[in-house]
Amino acid sequence: MIRAENITKKFKSGDSEIIAVNDVSFEVKSGEFISISGRSGSGKSTLMYQMSLLDHPTSGEVFIDDKRVTNLSNEDRTIVRLEQLGFIFQDYALIPELTAIENVMIPLLMQGLTKKEADSKAEESLARIGLGDRLHNLPSQLSGGQQQRVSIARAIAHEPKIVFADEPTANLDSETSDIVLNHFLELNKAGQTIIMVTHEAEYASLTDRVLTLSDGKIVEDVRNPSRK
Amino acid sequence: MERTKRRISTLATSLSVGWFLALRQVRRSSIATTVLIIFVMVLTFLNLVVVRGILVGIIQGSTDVYKTGYAGDILITPLPKKDSIENSPSILATARALPWAETVTYRFVSAGTVEANYKTKLRETDEPNSAIGSIVGINPIIEDEATNLRSHIVEGEYLTLEDSESIIIGANFFRKYLDIEAPGLSLLEDVEVGDMVRLTIGQNTKELRLKGILQSKVDQVDFRMFVLDTTLRSMAGQKNFNVDEISIFLKPGSDPEIVKAAMLATGAGDFANVQTWEESLPKFLLDIKDTFGLLGNVVGSIGLVAASITIFIIIFVNAITRRKFIGILKGIGIDSRAVEFSYVLQAFFYALIGIGIGLAILYGFLVPFVTEHPIKFPFSDGILVAEIPNTMIRAAILMVATVIAGYIPARIVVKQNTLDAILGRK
Numbered sequence: 001m002i003r004a005e006n007i008t009k010k011f012k013s014g015d016s017e018i019i020a021v022n023d024v025s026f027e028v029k030s031g032e033f034i035s036i037s038g039r040s041g042s043g044k045s046t047l048m049y050q051m052s053l054l055d056h057p058t059s060g061e062v063f064i065d066d067k068r069v070t071n072l073s074n075e076d077r078t079i080v081r082l083e084q085l086g087f088i089f090q091d092y093a094l095i096p097e098l099t100a101i102e103n104v105m106i107p108l109l110m111q112g113l114t115k116k117e118a119d120s121k122a123e124e125s126l127a128r129i130g131l132g133d134r135l136h137n138l139p140s141q142l143s144g145g146q147q148q149r150v151s152i153a154r155a156i157a158h159e160p161k162i163v164f165a166d167e168p169t170a171n172l173d174s175e176t177s178d179i180v181l182n183h184f185l186e187l188n189k190a191g192q193t194i195i196m197v198t199h200e201a202e203y204a205s206l207t208d209r210v211l212t213l214s215d216g217k218i219v220e221d222v223r224n225p226s227r228k
Numbered sequence: 229m230e231r232t233k234r235r236i237s238t239l240a241t242s243l244s245v246g247w248f249l250a251l252r253q254v255r256r257s258s259i260a261t262t263v264l265i266i267f268v269m270v271l272t273f274l275n276l277v278v279v280r281g282i283l284v285g286i287i288q289g290s291t292d293v294y295k296t297g298y299a300g301d302i303l304i305t306p307l308p309k310k311d312s313i314e315n316s317p318s319i320l321a322t323a324r325a326l327p328w329a330e331t332v333t334y335r336f337v338s339a340g341t342v343e344a345n346y347k348t349k350l351r352e353t354d355e356p357n358s359a360i361g362s363i364v365g366i367n368p369i370i371e372d373e374a375t376n377l378r379s380h381i382v383e384g385e386y387l388t389l390e391d392s393e394s395i396i397i398g399a400n401f402f403r404k405y406l407d408i409e410a411p412g413l414s415l416l417e418d419v420e421v422g423d424m425v426r427l428t429i430g431q432n433t434k435e436l437r438l439k440g441i442l443q444s445k446v447d448q449v450d451f452r453m454f455v456l457d458t459t460l461r462s463m464a465g466q467k468n469f470n471v472d473e474i475s476i477f478l479k480p481g482s483d484p485e486i487v488k489a490a491m492l493a494t495g496a497g498d499f500a501n502v503q504t505w506e507e508s509l510p511k512f513l514l515d516i517k518d519t520f521g522l523l524g525n526v527v528g529s530i531g532l533v534a535a536s537i538t539i540f541i542i543i544f545v546n547a548i549t550r551r552k553f554i555g556i557l558k559g560i561g562i563d564s565r566a567v568e569f570s571y572v573l574q575a576f577f578y579a580l581i582g583i584g585i586g587l588a589i590l591y592g593f594l595v596p597f598v599t600e601h602p603i604k605f606p607f608s609d610g611i612l613v614a615e616i617p618n619t620m621i622r623a624a625i626l627m628v629a630t631v632i633a634g635y636i637p638a639r640i641v642v643k644q645n646t647l648d649a650i651l652g653r654k
Binding site: 049054055075078079081082083085086087089093095096097098102105106107109110111112115138154 | 237238241242244245248249252253255256257552553556557558559560561562563564566646647650
């Protein structure tokens with residue numbers, strides 16, 4: 001499904017160079033739910049940004065369904081993100097002027113769906129994560145957990161191949177975090193491939209596989225025997 | 229081919245998504261900010277149109293009264309080196325027979341002197357109380373019908389057909405109305421309506437009663453003295469009926485150019501100088517009109533630049549504060565053109581509403597009000613000139629400037645790195 005080959009990401013900091021991700025290679029199979037774990041500054045989010053085409057690696061390649069995507073133009077990378085990837089950010093990343101349903105509709109409209117089709121699909125997606133009664137609320141009228149669920153609905157509405165979640169529970173209390181994680185598990189059960197960055201071992205342990213990063217390198221790649 | 233098709237389809241979708249975003253951003257933005265931006269747009273539009281309109285209107289007011297109070301739509305004057313319009317009766321008859329003609333008035337003009345203290349002056353060397361100027365012989369009924377001359381009487385009364393012993397004089401011959409000193413300028417002093425004055429034309433003199441004083445903003449009224457046509461002709465010893473000026477006033481909607489052509493087709497051009505009122509305008513007036521128009525354009529352009537910068541700053545601040553959300557939109561796969569288009573549409577919306585309100589104020593209030601209550605300038609009653617085609621051109625210029633001012637900052641922000649925008653990195 002998605003394969004990283006020798007991904008390296010370096011940053012300049014004054015005269016020195018920081019290697020955030022150091023020659024990382026791994027593959028995620030279709031339907032897998034993996035977590036990328038590690039301490040703060042270990043390079044887990046940076047790795048996710050390279051994988052999800054939000055950033056350009058310094059070297060290395062990313063393949064989606066065996067098609068190289070790291071060499072694509074910005075325009076084509078945007079199209080790949082739109083059509084094949086879904087994103088969930090730590091701070092929900094909803095557009096404040098758009099209601100819950102409009103936030104979910106935006107990528108659908110960009111995919112060329114009519115307003116009616118997008119509206120229907122967005123409503124279905126929100127209902128799926130239990131926000132069917134909050135369709136027309138602005139983000140400011142929703143709690144943090146509800147906003148994150150809208151963000152999940154937006155990420156899955158267009159049925160992407162892979163959903164990337166960057167610390168999706170970092171800003172939530174434990175009860176709400178559990179709800180969000182349960183949604184991920186349900187989505188994965190339905191066949192959705194999910195790559196989640198988290199520093200919380202408790203949530204990482206719920207996924208099929210845990211990649212642990214330290215100083216930009218994968219130091220552990222553990223499969224969860226209790227899953228699948 | 230397939231790629232081009234896809235690009236076109238993506239562009240169309242981007243425009244549609246841009247519209248979706250813009251509509252919601254405008255609808256849910258702060259009312260105070262929206263009102264402020266629209267207010268700036270209204271002021272800019274009015275500045276663009278009204279400043280020039282008033283500057284041009286100062287001269288337009290002057291040329292308008294020149295037309296209505298003197299020249300008419302067509303002014304016929306003697307050919308160069310001729311004292312009067314030859315064959316005048318025939319030309320007058322032709323003019324009156326024109327289907328477009330409403331009123332045709334004629335004037336005999338001669339140089340003359342009016343003296344007030346001729347009875348009390350003891351010696352030839354005594355300072356004369358006199359004024360030298362154009363003496364105009366008119367039919368007071370026809371002239372009033374054409375130019376509404378009667379309405380300019382500020383003291384005394386207008387002439388009647390029986391007033392062969394009377395004169396009415398323009399206010400600029402009286403010191404009390406025109407208190408200036410200039411070489412060669414002599415003005416009448418302490419002369420009141422009812423006083424006797426002596427008119428001299430050539431070698432002939434005649435005592436006349438000052439029946440009225442005229443004041444308007446038409447030099448051809450204020451700097452002239454009027455007597456009956458019969459009085460002037462007898463004093464000038466004129467046997468024929470060749471006049472010096474013929475003013476043709478046309479029915480509303482008639483085209484002076486067509487009437488001029490019709491007059492020339494009758495051969496009138498062989499005996500007289502046939503001009504439309506605009507052609508007969510003194511050149512300095514046209515030059516001033518052009519100059520004021522240019523000044524208005526300069527002032528308006530400065531306003532346009534100021535408004536463009538204002539819109540640029542507003543959109544730039546808006547886009548910068550929303551940099552993170554722009555990054556998120558790009559991150560989730562929204563085409564950057566959709567985001568740019570949403571900002572362009574917002575700018576377009578502000579311009580459209582601002583111009584719409586500006587047009588309503590302009591044509592619903594300002595133009596009718598200033599037409600009804602002209603701005604009183606010393607030399608004219610200034611009106612607000614706002615021809616619709618001219619106004620529309622300015623509206624289009626403002627629209628384009630605003631859209632560009634909205635696009636540039638949006639483009640600057642959208643071009644930034646997506647991940648940096650999402651993470652708030654510089």
